[in-house]
Amino acid sequence: MSAQAPGKPGPKKPGLALWLPLMLFAGFVVLVIYGLSRNANTDVVSAFIGKPLPAFDLPPASDDRPGLATADFTKGKPRLLNVFASWCVPCAVEAPQLAALAAKGVEIDGVAIRDRKQDLAQFLAQNGNPFARIGRDDLSQVQLAIGSSGVPETFVIDGRGVIRYQHIGDIRPEDVPIILRKLAEAGA
Amino acid sequence: MIAELGLAMLWIAAALAALQLVAGCLALTPKGGLFMGLVRPVAIAQGVLVAGAFAALIWLFLSTDLSVKLVAGNSHAAKPWIFKLAATWGNHEGSMLMWVTIMSIGGGVVALVEKRLREETLVATLAGQAFVSLGFYAFLLLASNPFQRLPEPAAEGQGLNPLLQDIGLAFHPPTLYVGYVGLSIAFSFAIGALVTRDVGPAFARAMRPWVLGAWIFLTLGITAGSYWAYYTLGWGGWWFWDPVENASLMPWLAATALLHSCSVLASRGALKAWTVMLGVVAFSMSMVGTFLVRSGILTSVHAFAVDPTRGSFILALLAIYIGGALTLFALRANTVTEGARFSFVSREASLVFNNVMLCGILGIVLIGTLYPLLTEAMGVKVSVGPPYFNPVSAFFAIPMFLIMAVGPLLRWRDDKAARITWAVAVPAFLAAAALLGIVIFAPAVSVLSALGLALAPALALASLMPLRGRNLRRTPLPIYGGVLAHLGIAVALFGMASESAFSTEKLAAMNPGDVQQVGPYAITLKGIDPVAGPNWTALEATLAASYEGAAPIILRPQARTFSNPPGNRTESALSTRWNGQLYLVLGEEAADGRWQMRLWWKPFAPLIWYGGVLIALGGLLALVGRVARDVKRLVATDKIAFRRTAQGR
Numbered sequence: 001m002s003a004q005a006p007g008k009p010g011p012k013k014p015g016l017a018l019w020l021p022l023m024l025f026a027g028f029v030v031l032v033i034y035g036l037s038r039n040a041n042t043d044v045v046s047a048f049i050g051k052p053l054p055a056f057d058l059p060p061a062s063d064d065r066p067g068l069a070t071a072d073f074t075k076g077k078p079r080l081l082n083v084f085a086s087w088c089v090p091c092a093v094e095a096p097q098l099a100a101l102a103a104k105g106v107e108i109d110g111v112a113i114r115d116r117k118q119d120l121a122q123f124l125a126q127n128g129n130p131f132a133r134i135g136r137d138d139l140s141q142v143q144l145a146i147g148s149s150g151v152p153e154t155f156v157i158d159g160r161g162v163i164r165y166q167h168i169g170d171i172r173p174e175d176v177p178i179i180l181r182k183l184a185e186a187g188a
Numbered sequence: 189m190i191a192e193l194g195l196a197m198l199w200i201a202a203a204l205a206a207l208q209l210v211a212g213c214l215a216l217t218p219k220g221g222l223f224m225g226l227v228r229p230v231a232i233a234q235g236v237l238v239a240g241a242f243a244a245l246i247w248l249f250l251s252t253d254l255s256v257k258l259v260a261g262n263s264h265a266a267k268p269w270i271f272k273l274a275a276t277w278g279n280h281e282g283s284m285l286m287w288v289t290i291m292s293i294g295g296g297v298v299a300l301v302e303k304r305l306r307e308e309t310l311v312a313t314l315a316g317q318a319f320v321s322l323g324f325y326a327f328l329l330l331a332s333n334p335f336q337r338l339p340e341p342a343a344e345g346q347g348l349n350p351l352l353q354d355i356g357l358a359f360h361p362p363t364l365y366v367g368y369v370g371l372s373i374a375f376s377f378a379i380g381a382l383v384t385r386d387v388g389p390a391f392a393r394a395m396r397p398w399v400l401g402a403w404i405f406l407t408l409g410i411t412a413g414s415y416w417a418y419y420t421l422g423w424g425g426w427w428f429w430d431p432v433e434n435a436s437l438m439p440w441l442a443a444t445a446l447l448h449s450c451s452v453l454a455s456r457g458a459l460k461a462w463t464v465m466l467g468v469v470a471f472s473m474s475m476v477g478t479f480l481v482r483s484g485i486l487t488s489v490h491a492f493a494v495d496p497t498r499g500s501f502i503l504a505l506l507a508i509y510i511g512g513a514l515t516l517f518a519l520r521a522n523t524v525t526e527g528a529r530f531s532f533v534s535r536e537a538s539l540v541f542n543n544v545m546l547c548g549i550l551g552i553v554l555i556g557t558l559y560p561l562l563t564e565a566m567g568v569k570v571s572v573g574p575p576y577f578n579p580v581s582a583f584f585a586i587p588m589f590l591i592m593a594v595g596p597l598l599r600w601r602d603d604k605a606a607r608i609t610w611a612v613a614v615p616a617f618l619a620a621a622a623l624l625g626i627v628i629f630a631p632a633v634s635v636l637s638a639l640g641l642a643l644a645p646a647l648a649l650a651s652l653m654p655l656r657g658r659n660l661r662r663t664p665l666p667i668y669g670g671v672l673a674h675l676g677i678a679v680a681l682f683g684m685a686s687e688s689a690f691s692t693e694k695l696a697a698m699n700p701g702d703v704q705q706v707g708p709y710a711i712t713l714k715g716i717d718p719v720a721g722p723n724w725t726a727l728e729a730t731l732a733a734s735y736e737g738a739a740p741i742i743l744r745p746q747a748r749t750f751s752n753p754p755g756n757r758t759e760s761a762l763s764t765r766w767n768g769q770l771y772l773v774l775g776e777e778a779a780d781g782r783w784q785m786r787l788w789w790k791p792f793a794p795l796i797w798y799g800g801v802l803i804a805l806g807g808l809l810a811l812v813g814r815v816a817r818d819v820k821r822l823v824a825t826d827k828i829a830f831r832r833t834a835q836g837r
Contacts, residue, residue, distance in 0.1 A: 018521045022514035
C-alpha cells in the first residue's frame with residue numbers, strides 16, 4: 001500500500017498532455033453545436049423534396065383509366081401523386097380522405113404497386129376511384145425513384161413536376177387540411 | 189394535494205442541494221470547519237425529499253390523477269397497473285425526475301455510509317454531487333415540471349406511447365438510467381478526490397461499489413436493448429451500431445475500464461490519475477449518450493425521444509460539468525502521485541493493457557458515431573456501419589481477449605511468466621486446435637468469426653483458471669464474480685461468432701401448404717389470417733416448424749400496421765432451443781398471391797444474451813462480496829468505537 005500524503009506534489013510531468021482531454025471535449029462541443037444549429041430548423045424531410053420527378057411512363061393499371069407519365073405533372077397545376085395498392089389495408093382506410101380531396105377539386109393520380117388488374121378493379125369498386133390516371137408499377141421502380149418506401153404514400157407535385165411534399169402512411173381526416181395547404185403553397 | 193406536496197418537496201430538495209454545495213465549498217476553506225458537519229445531514233435530507241417527490245409522482249400515476257398534465261398526457265385509467273407504473277418514467281419529465289432521484293438517493297447513501305474517506309474528500313464529493321444535481325433540478329423545475337396541473341381535469345388520459353407498452357421496453361430505459369446516473373457518483377468521487385488531492389486506495393474502495401452497481405445495470409440494459417431490437421425490428425440482427433446503441437455501449441466500456449483500474453488503485457495504489465480520468469469519462473459518456481438520444485443530432489431508430497430545445501439544455505449542462513471536470517483534471521492531475529511501481533509481467537500491467545484496449549474501442553465507437561456529423565460539416569453525407577465497426581473494434585478486442593485470459597492468473601507487482609505457463613498453454617492449445625478445425629472443416633467462415641469461435645472456448649476455460657488450486661468454499665465472492673463475468677464474455681463471444689458464421693437465411697415465397705427447409709427445421713405455412721389489436725391490425729401467419737422430423741410446434745409471426753401514429757412493425761416469431769434459435773418473419777404478399785417469408789436458423793445465437801446476463805451476474809456477485817465485507821468492517825469499527833466510548837465513561 002502506498003497511501004501518499006495528500007497535497008504532496010509528485011514527479012514533474014509534461015502538463016500539456018493533461019489538457020488534451022479538455023481540448024478533445026471542446027472539439028466535440030463545437031461539432032455538436034454545429035449539428036444542433038443545423039437540426040433546429042429542419043423536420044426530417046425526404047431528400048427528394050424540391051427535386052423534379054424522375055422520367056417515367058407507366059402503362060395503365062386498370063381498364064378505365066389511362067397510364068401515368070412524368071409529362072402529366074408539368075401542366076401548370078399542382079396534383080397529388082398517391083402510391084397505393086389493392087392489397088394494402090391502410091390504403092382502403094385512407095380512401096374516404098382521398099375522395100374528400102377529390103371532391104374539393106384536387107386532381108389525384110395513382111401509382112399501383114405490384115398489383116393485379118382484377119384485384120385493383122375490385123378495390124376501386126369497393127373504395128371508390130378518386131384517380132384521374134393510374135400507372136402500373138410492378139417492380140416498384142417509380143416508387144423507389146421518388147423516395148417512397150411503403151404504401152400508402154402521397155406526394156404533392158407542383159405544376160412544373162417538382163416534388164413539394166411527401167406524406168408517409170395513410171391520410172387521416174386531420175391530415176386533409178395540411179395536404180390542401182401544401183397544394184395551395186405548391187400552386188403559388 | 190399530492191402533486192403540490194411533490195412539487196414542494198422537489199423545491200426544498202433543490203434548495204438543500206444548493207445549501208449542500210455552498211456548505212461543502214465553505215467547509216473546504218481554512219476556517220470552514222463549522223460547515224463540515226452540515227454537509228452529510230443535508231445530503232441525506234435531500235435524498236429523502238426527492239425520493240418523496242418521486243413517490244408522489246408514482247402515486248399520481250397509480251391513482252390516475254387526470255388533473256395532472258403529465259398523467260393525462262401519458263396514462264390511461266384502463267391500463268394495467270404495471271404500465272401505469274412504467275408510465276411514470278415513460279416520458280420526458282418523469283424520466284428526468286427519476287434521474288435526479290437516483291442521483292440524490294445515491295448522494296444520500298454515500299453521506300450515510302461512507303466512513304473510509306477523509307472527511308474533506310467526502311465533503312468535496314458531496315458538494316460535487318450537489319453541483320451536478322443542481323443543473324438537473326433547474327432543468328426539472330424551470331423547464332419540465334412533472335407536477336403541473338391542468339386548468340380543467342382531463343376526462344381521460346391519452347395513454348402511453350404504444351411502443352412502450354411492452355413489458356421489456358417499459359423497464360429497459362430505467363435500467364440504463366440507473367446505470368448512467370450511478371456513474372455520476374463515481375464522477376463526484378473523482379471530483380472530490382481531485383479537489384482535495386486525495387486520490388488513493390480509500391478513494392478507489394469508496395467508489396468501487398457504485399461503479400459496480402452502475403455497471404451491472406448498464407450490462408443488463410444493453411443486453412435487454414439488444415434483444416428487443418433483435419425480436420421487434422425483424423432484420424435478424426442483434427446489434428446495429430446505431431448511435432443510441434453506441435451511446436449505451438460507450439459508458440459501459442468506460443465503466444468496465446474504470447472497474448478494473450479501480451481494483452488496481454484499491455489493491456496497489458497505482459494508476460491514480462488514470463482512474464480519476466476514467467471516473468470523469470464514464471459519467472461524461474453517460475451524459476453524452478443521453479444528449480445524443482434526446483437532441484436528435486444523429487438520426488437513429490430511437491427518434492421518438494427527440495427534442496432539439498431540450499438537447500441544447502443538456503448540451504449546456506454537459507459543457508459545464510464535463511468541461512469543468514476536465515479542467516480540474518488538467519490542473520490537478522500532475523500533483524497526483526503515480527504511486528506504486530509494477531513490472532512488465534504483473535497483474536497491473538495486464539490491467540493497464542486491457543484498459544488501453546477498452547479505451548481504444550471506446551474511441552473508435554465514439555469516432556464512428558460522430559463521423560457522419562463530422563463529414564456532414566464538410567459537406568459529405570456518409571453513414572458508418574458494421575464494415576467499419578466490426579473489424580476496427582476487433583482489432584482492439586482480440587488482443588484484449590488474449591490478455592484477459594492471462595491477466596487474472598498473474599500476481600500483483602511482479603511475476604514470472606514461467607509460473608503460469610501451463611495455465612496458459614492449455615487454453616492456447618485449445619484455441620489453436622479449434623482454429624485448425626475451423627480452417628479444415630468450415631473454410632468458408634470469415635476471419636473474424638473464425639477467430640471468435642476459436643477464442644471463445646479457450647477464453648471460457650481460461651476464465652475458470654483463477655479458481656484452480658483454490659479452496660472453493662473460502663474463495664471470496666469478488667473472485668467468483670470476476671470468473672463469472674469473464675466466462676460471460678466468452679459465452680457471448682461464442683454466440684456472436686456462431687450467429688455470424690453459421691446462420692442460415694432463407695427468403696421464400698410460400699403458399700399455404702408449402703414446406704421450406706431452413707437449417708434443421710422444416711417449416712410449413714398453414715395459413716395467413718387477419719388479427720386485430722387495440723391500436724393495430726395485423727396479418728398473422730401460422731407456421732408449423734418441425735425440428736429434424738420431431739412433432740411440429742406452431743409459430744405465429746405478424747406484420748402489424750399501427751393506426752396512430754401510422755407505421756408498420758413486424759413481430760417476429762422465435763423458437764429457442766439449447767443449440768440455437770429459429771427466427772421467422774412475415775413479409776409482404778407477392779404479386780402472385782404467395783407470401784414472402786424470411787426464415788433464419790441461428791445456431792447458438794441465444795448465447796449472446798445469456799452471456800450478457802452472466803456478465804451482469806458476475807458483477808452482482810462481486811458487488812455482494814464487496815458490500816458484505818464493507819458492512820462487516822463497518823460493524824466492527826462501530827463496535828470498537830462503542831467499546832471505547834463505554835470505557836471512557
